[in-house]
Amino acid sequence: MGVIEAIRKGFSVAGKAMALVAVLFVFNLLGNLASLPFAPEPGAPAAAESMLPLLLVSIVFIILSVFIQGGSLGLIRDLIKEGKMKLAAMLQYGARYFIRLLILGIFILAIVLVVAIIAAILIALTAPLNIPVITGIAAVIAVAIIVVSALYFFIPFILSPYAVVCDEVGVIEALKKSILVGRKPFSRVLALVLLMLVLILIALGVGFLVGLVIGLVSALLPAGAGRILMIVVSSAVNSYIGVVATSAFMSYYLVKKESAV
Secondary structure (H helix, E strand, C coil): CCHHHHHHHHHHHHHHCHHHHHHHHHHHHHHHHHHHHHCCCCCCCCCHHHHHHHHHHHHHHHHHHHHHHHHHHHHHHHHHHHCCCCHHHHHHHHHHHHHHHHHHHHHHHHHHHHHHHHHHHHHHHHHHHCCHHHHHHHHHHHHHHHHHHHHHHHHHHCCHHHHHHHHCCCHHHHHHHHHHHHHCCHHHHHHHHHHHHHHHHHHHHHHHHHHHHHHHHHCCCCHHHHHHHHHHHHHHHHHHHHHHHHHHHHHHHHHHHHHHC
């Protein structure tokens, strides 16, 4: 499956999953509205007393997002493989995959932090020497570590949540499968990068156009109403694009894993 075909499949599946898009819209909208009282006004500095409540709301939203992710992945898998989905099964799927997806996210985040710390230490150890050549070499090595890690681990790891749901496996096995599907041959890594870039460009393009229109409309509304309108529209756009991206990556994984066996 090529990049364009995966994206086309993503839009096709999303068109059949508008009920799921609606659920995600409500979830995103409620999450954004819950944080609105603690978020600073555009251009205003964040108040110290609002940071803790905002952080707590964000943590709760992230945890609930993992549950919603599990439910969404299960429904999209059913729609791709069976041609239909039962929205009522979303809670069941969310509960089934919650722990595995949460551990998976923590594990990947830990690896990213380790790589970032190693790269930072290399630069921090050489910077005080005030020797440009050594500092430059350390910077090149640090960048190389980040690039190699991204190509060898982080980009293939994008497929690990799909392995959890599609293959009903644990965290370690899902990471192994995602590496197998996403890394060999190297052209698959390149395809994943292109798939990510195209989806990001689509999201940015849609966001720009919507933001432009909403910005013009918001100028005619009170400040509070303008912010709420922006939240409503961005929640709708992000929910739909999110289903498109999830469907595209899942379609890619399901096809490529057969040839990787």
